Amino acid sequence: MSNLFKKACRLAGNAIVEYRMIEEGDRILAGVSGGKDSMVLLRVLAYFRGVAPVRFELEAVTFDPGFPGFSADATGEYCRALSIPHHTIRFDMPALLKEKETERNPCMLCSRLRRGNLYTLAKKLRCNKIALGQHLDDIAVSFLMNLCRGAGLSTMGPNVPAEEHEARIIRPLAFAPESLLAGIAAEMELPVRGECLYKNELENGDRRYFKHILDEISERIPDLRSNILRSLSNVQEGFLLDRKFLDLKGGRNGK
Known part of the structure; x- marks a missing residue:
């Protein structure tokens, strides 16, 4: 087992346990x-299947x-x-793209189709967990996107x-x-397979734009990704602007 794969297994193991x-x-x-991402995920899960203290079954699907x-x-x-x-x-x-006249925005349709078929297959196979290959960068980018779009402090x-x-979505590579x-x-x-036919649409999309922003900030703050993860794990509700978390009952001088 290489040092890189050992590190990935350690990080995935920590996330799985936590x-x-x-x-x-x-x-x-x-x-x-x-x-x-998904190929490494599969390799990590296959390894854990053989050494984890709990028994679990693993299947895979490709669209x-x-x-x-x-x-x-x-x-x-x-x-x-x-x-x-x-x-x-x-x-x-x-x-389908021609039928629905969505050739300029194929990724959204493809995502909906994959998600629906994924849930249907999980139910058919009686799988209670669905593992996806999103990693730390994806989580950080999603946080920045939601923050800048006013969609809340979420990822x-x-x-x-x-x-x-009924199944749960898990992201072991978080x-x-x-x-x-x-x-x-x-x-x-x-x-690893080649690039998607609609690579240009992906390159020009919002997610790619925010990925570039993340990379630029990382040049000044090298630990940016792990810092975002640490912040998301340390929410200080009383220092945000959501009224349901604030104590607004105090009078003058806090009385």
């Missing part, structure tokens, strides 16, 4: 796009949007090598209920920076 992500008897469905050149075959082979049951859900995104939760579904995952994927030569 937020009670995995418990005895869990059935976990991992969403695996084939990108570096094939039907874009030219996309294939889930390599991801399926990778899962089989790890003895993880793998499912592929296919849909014709090019046809992606590490262990939260799925919308309109403490792991993206750079670490990229290093592991390269070092272990994971079969």
